[in-house]
Amino acid sequence: MSSIRPWRDIARRPSRQIMVGNVPVGGGAPVTVQTMTNTPTSDARATIDQIRRCEEAGADIIRVSCPDVESTAAFKQIARASRVPLVADIHFHYQRALEAADAGAACLRINPGNIGSSERVAEVVRAAKANGCSIRIGVNAGSLERDLLEKYGEPCPEALVESALDHIKLLQDHDFHEYKVAVKASDVFLAVAAYTQLADAVDCPLHLGITEAGGLIGGTVKSAIGMGNLLWAGIGDTIRVSLSAEPEEEIRVGFEMLKALGIRNRGVRVVSCPSCARQGFDVIRTVQTLEERLQHIRTPMSLSVLGCVVNGPGEARETDIGLTGGGNGKHMVYLAGVTDHTVRDEGMIEHIVRLVEAKAAEIEAAQDAAATAQAAE
Template identity: 85%
Template sequence: MSAIRPWRTIDRRPSRQIMVGKVPVGGDAPITVQTMTNTPTSDANATIGQIRRCEEAGVDIIRVSCPDADSTAALRDIVRAAEVPIVADIHFHYKRALEAADAGAACLRINPGNIGSPERVAEVVRAAKANGCSIRIGVNAGSLEKHLLEKYGEPCPDALVESALDHVRLLEEHDFREYKISVKASDVFLAVAAYTQLAGELDCPLHLGITEAGGLIGGTVKSSVGLGMLLWSGIGDTIRVSLSAEPEEEVRVGYEILKSLGIRNRGVRVISCPSCARQGFDVIRTVERLEERLQHIRTPMSLSVLGCVVNGPGEARETDIGITGGGNGRHMVYLSGVTDHHVQDDGMIDHIVRLVEAKAAEIEAAQALVPEAAE
């Protein structure tokens, strides 16, 4: 079979590249995964602890809210402790933006039109330039400007895009172009339409998100639909999955969305069946335990877990490691698509974990010899 599969190709929208600290966003840079802390930012230790868990999950950029002076006072310690760039979330008080920039924030999430006079906008831009900060313009359907709601009657794609363009003009008047934009909505159709329209208006990087998406299951589905539609059409340079769940769960879901589209691979991609009466072992519980046990694996690789021989061998041929359920508690293990040995029920999960860890070490060793082969 030819390795060229045009039906898997995503033609990514061309965009200019900006830097969020040490992380490039846009252009030919990998699509990054973001999340946001939910601890009080003024509690630096708690916030750093949460950032650590997100870093372990693979987060590229993390945002913290800075609603008051105590938060920006703690930001310097947070930035110093974090291994990834920190975005300071600012809403209305321009002084918080100045303080955050001075404290080392890599990016300011701020809508210039919300912070008052042109003089205040100019001050924020000067602080961003002086400290090497980029800016994210964050438009949200739930907080559109009053005059736009009066003009359009309700949140709509035109209103979100007009708001974004208005904020862009305020930055570009001060010769500032290190910005990215989000036009989020909790309505999937509204968000997708707004992002699609905005993508044709500007060349800046776009930060994707379906805001207030919901809980872990509902929000994952909703975000996957919305972000998947945009990413498949080539739109998006960085993503945040907004869930009523712990931030590290947002990171894991973000990577699963990117993995499902073949955009970025991190960790183990599990192919598993929904299980049925033919299963030779408890597929559901096995997958649950394997996903939990393999969270520490960062090396991209694939694992198939199939309960019987109907689809099992075919799936196993396409994965690095596979297991197919057999009779009498005796199951077939595949390595690199080839039948290799059997394993009994007892100790099966431990055995698979050891195989995955060994394969990850093998891949990492090969990449160390040929660095350009790494992601």
């Protein structure tokens, strides 16, 4: 089978690159995965604890809301404790943006047109430049400007794009170009159309999201349809999956989305069957347990878990480690696509976890050796 698979190629939209702290966004950099804390920001300890869980889940960037002076006062402590760059979420109160920039924000999420006069925009730009902050312009169908709603009659792609361009001009008028833009909507069709139009109109990085997507299941499906369409078309430089769920779940869903498209791999990609009467073990419970037990693995690799020999051997040939159900509680284990040994029901999960951990260590050691050899050349 040929290793060249043009039907899998995704040509990413060219864009300028900006920095969010030490994380590059756009310009060919890996698509980053973001989330947002939901603790009271004024409670620094609780917010830091939640940030730590998101970091463990793999968050590249984390957004923190700063609605009041108590929040920006706590932000300095939070920013010092965070291992990833923080975006300060600002609405209306330009003074909060100034405070957050001084407190260590790597990026400010604002709509320049919502914070008042041109002089206030200039103050925010000066603070951003002085502190090395980038800015995310966040246009949302649910909070479009009144004049645009009157002009278009309802939220539509043209209205979202016009709003984004208006906000961009306010920053460009002050010679500020370190920005990325989002044009979010809860309606999948509206969001996809708006992002598609905006992608043709600007060269800045785009932040993708289907806003207010819903709960864990419904929101995941909705986000995957909308953001998946855009990512497949090469549009999007950083993403946030907006779920009514814990922030770390947003990170996991985001990475699963990128893994499914082959855009970015992190951790174990599990291939598993939905199970049927042929299954030689409880596939559903086994997969659930393995996914939980293997969350700490960051090295990209693949694991197939199939309940019987109908599709099991074929899937196992395509994965690093494979498990196929057999009879009498005895199941086949594949390594690098080749049958290797059998394992019984008792201790099966522990055995697979150990194999995955060993494979991850092997891959990491090979990567380290290659990097050392390259550095020595």
